[in-house]
Amino acid sequence: MTRELTAVSADGTRLHVEVHGPDGAPAVVLAHGWTCSTAFWAAQIRDLSVDHRVIAYDQRGHGRTEHSPVCSTDALADDLEAVLAATLAPGEKAVIAGHSMGGMTVLAAARRDRFREHAAAVLLCSTGASRLVDESTVVPLRPGRLRTWLTRHVLGSKAPLGPVTPVAKKILKYATMGAGSAPHMVESCARIVHACPRRVRHAWSQVLSALDLDDAVRELRVPTAVIVGSGDRMTPPVHARRIAAALPAGLGLTELPGLGHMTPVEAPELVSGRIRTLVTTYTQLKEGA
Template identity: 30%
Template sequence: MRLNYETTGPEDAPVLLLGSSLGTTHAMWAPQLETLAQRFRVIAFDHRGHGDSEAPDGPYTIDDLGGDVVELLNELLVERASYAGISIGGAVGLWLAENAPDRFHRFALLCPPAYPAAGAQMWTDRAAQVRAEGTKAITEPTLSRWFLPEYADAHAAEVDVLRQQLLATSDEGYASCCEALGAMDLRPALGDITAPVLLVTTDSDQSVPPETVVELSAQIPGAHLEFIEGAAHLVTYSHPDLVNHLLLSHLT
């Protein structure tokens, strides 16, 4: 499975992988890239079915998505790295923390789902809708969950960047990742995580309810929880300075 990726920063710096949100590409990390690349060799990648990564027929599983990242490390001859991920990228981070602990130093997970809080059927239905009607059918509802109205109104250009990423995402890739989210439950092994974990949630996240991230913080040994007010799901865009500070503080 070939993942598309972009590398930024000094080649001899510690490696940091960036896993993006459902329906986006590695380019969604633009608000963080310049800051992180001053300290890390940043490898921002596209999940399978997204961007320029391969999009095999689904359904996918969280094991598939996490295993792809381990394969990417092997391809790049990276023995150990740190990892930051948001949304489905955060779920992949949880899987990696549980299943590949020897390959990672630290994790920063923003708005990460560990199980389908709204129920598996919601993801099954969304996958079916996208296969039938394309990602255009879910683009505007998704953007309304990603950003508070006041942010969207004041930052139309930034929102449109994410809109175009959603519209360009493979219908099969998006739907298959929905099925991965609907089928996963990472809670049983949370207590086995040994790496330092930063969890970030927001007060207005409709995609991954904040109370579910608070639950994770109680189950992952030593996890540090940060709660950001006045933000929805894509906090990396709405609060980049705060997110960048949190990432650097935890990962360095």
Template identity: 30%
Template sequence: MWGMDVRSRHHVTVEGPVGAPVMVLAHGFGCDQNMWRLVVPRLAEQFQVVLFDHVGAGRSDSSAWSEERYRTLDGYADDVIEILRDLDAGPVVFVGHSVSASVGVLAAVREPELFAKLILLNPSPCFVDDGDYRGGFSAEDIEELLESLESNYLGWSAAMAPVIMGNPERPELGEELTNSFCRMDPAIARVFARATFLSDNRSDLAGVTVPTLVVQCSQDVIAPPEVGAFVQAQIAGSVLETLPATGHCPQLSAPQATAEAIVEFAAA
């Protein structure tokens, strides 16, 4: 069903019943497919769940990584299209977290026939404030963040991961994200971070033609609520759901609510 090269390159794994509708989960920056483990059991009750690691993350084949391919999000969108073609399962429900929401948008605009539905979890098409648009960061903020990451990736990870996770009363969550960041090759992380934090995919949103759900948290320093509202307004017919959760990784901090929101839209 899957070409061995694509499967091994992205460490593709599958959970759930054969013959069920297919749902593909795509992780964000500094993470891997393990980030989804708390929601997979619920999703796999109704879907065949396909997980993968972006090249350079998790147990992917890092020898497939090149700066030329992955210095923009287009390289990651190309990978998603290759995975879905190789899957050969018809249109799938695609769930993209954080930067993978933008990756999913790029892929769905390019080849909409591969997508039955699109679920964007804590998306941010542009992290930088621009006029009336509030991305959550100034250009100076982002440049400082990237300079800090590039000069001391492990230190940056330890400082930023708990902020991104946003649940200080549950330090184990921030610790897990820190450890996930620290497993990534710093050279790859630097390039992926620039692709993530400097991309502006706002103009791509209007090209989405598949049914789309935008899921955000009530508090998220990385993707503020205004960003989710913007994304929903730009994608015709899309639906916005705000979870009673804080932080940027609700699949870890609020897995039950996150899984139910995904299933309710995907199964409708």
């Protein structure tokens, strides 16, 4: 069963939300990353909605959520709180998974009362808390001012991405996916990323380039697992290692050999399985206590 609804954020932004799966089943909330949409989680929605209530939403400006001139980590946290309020009963617990900017959304919300009310456990996929531009390896140069400058201009470009061509897919695969990624995975990610409006892509690139959520990592007090691909150029493993080391209730770090930034697409069974384990261990346990 699938239904759609609209959640309204603190500033009035209307968020597109999808709820998949049976009513009353354990809840999972999915927050996608920069330039993506609910379509990014297609494998997890398909796998988990058989026996979970899977809640996915489009970040502001992405997918079917309206664009807002307010782009900030506080706005991301407001949006997640609005989705939790619109889809979960008071006190109901859920596993919350965030990929890339979705993981940053979780970190930004970590101090919020509503987040703490509803979060039973968290999965952070391919994300970072700070120094995103400095530590990105999308530009194949040595670390330094030139690489940082070029990376900021590449990721912050206002140029349209254009149609999904063979060349465009090669560029996207290099920047965001592992060398062994299957063609259908590359095609899917390219279509999702190219659908993001360029003004939205640029606006959020400015937020991400100045990101500083290191303190928020220490506020994420629920059990939290971290996943990263060893070949992630957007948020290299140094970010995941730093986050995993600082988490108050960390469940460890899984580094996936050869995978890139799009781990939920590149390793769908593993990511779905990790979410399922978190639900069984933390959500159902709490409900049965």
